[in-house]
Ligand SMILES: Nc1ncnc2c1ncn2[C@@H]1O[C@H](COP(=O)(O)OP(=O)(O)O)[C@@H](O)[C@H]1O
């Protein structure tokens with residue numbers, strides 16, 4: 096795994112590649128013959144109406160589901176060809192953020208984030224230090240001991256983002272992460288994703304919201320009925 100841990104912030108190298116990927120659920124073709132290349136350090140929006148296949152695409156990239164056909168390479172590693180234990184290691188390098196946050200309501204902000212380090216056997220002193228740092232970085236200073244129900248939607252999403260990035264993922268996948276947030280908070284959360292991206296993490300952000308994409312300079316991939324129907328060119332502004 097060493098080879099995927101230390102990339103420079105942005106380059107021409109490929110981070111995610113889909114070759115003729117299809118995903119079928121019974122008779123339903125959720126994705127049909129999708130080809131897509133996402134470079135290291137890019138910020139890409141995946142957009143399209145509800146049912147288009149956005150979530151399926153993210154889940155395939157995460158290795159949570161296998162394609163029915165075609166192949167997916169993450170940093171040149173074919174997800175279909177690696178052993179289960181290697182796939183688990185790979186998934187630790189990919190963060191995932193959801194619309195509904197998926198936090199543990201019986202644990203504090205600090206505990207929700209620390210858990211991501213506990214499960215990989217990190218030392219308690221390191222866990223304390225890193226968790227404090229990351230909570231500060233996402234703007235949750237002073238909220239460490241509060242439980243998700245005591246926090247606003249935007250604050251809860253910040254916890255989920257902290258949890259997703261604490262292991263310094265090479266890729267951050269976000270599935271409608273602002274879908275439950277009001278416009279002002281959405282702007283703040285978008286800024287946070289952009290900051291994470293500018294620090295070198297490749298971000299793939301799924302949204303059905305046209306509002307969110309209005310005026311965006313980021314690359315946008317439009318899918319409909321499981322097919323990529325439109326794609327803008329990669330932006331170069333992330334280049335250092
Ligand atoms: N686990 C599943 N079982 C059966 N059908 C599914 C499953 N996941 C997704 N689908 C179907 O695949 C299509 C794409 O769904 P999805 O990827 O969730 O779209 P989006 O995220 O763009 O709304 C939909 O028709 C959906 O019903």
Ligand SMILES: [Mg+2]
Pocket residue numbers: 149150151270
């Ligand atoms: Mg979805």
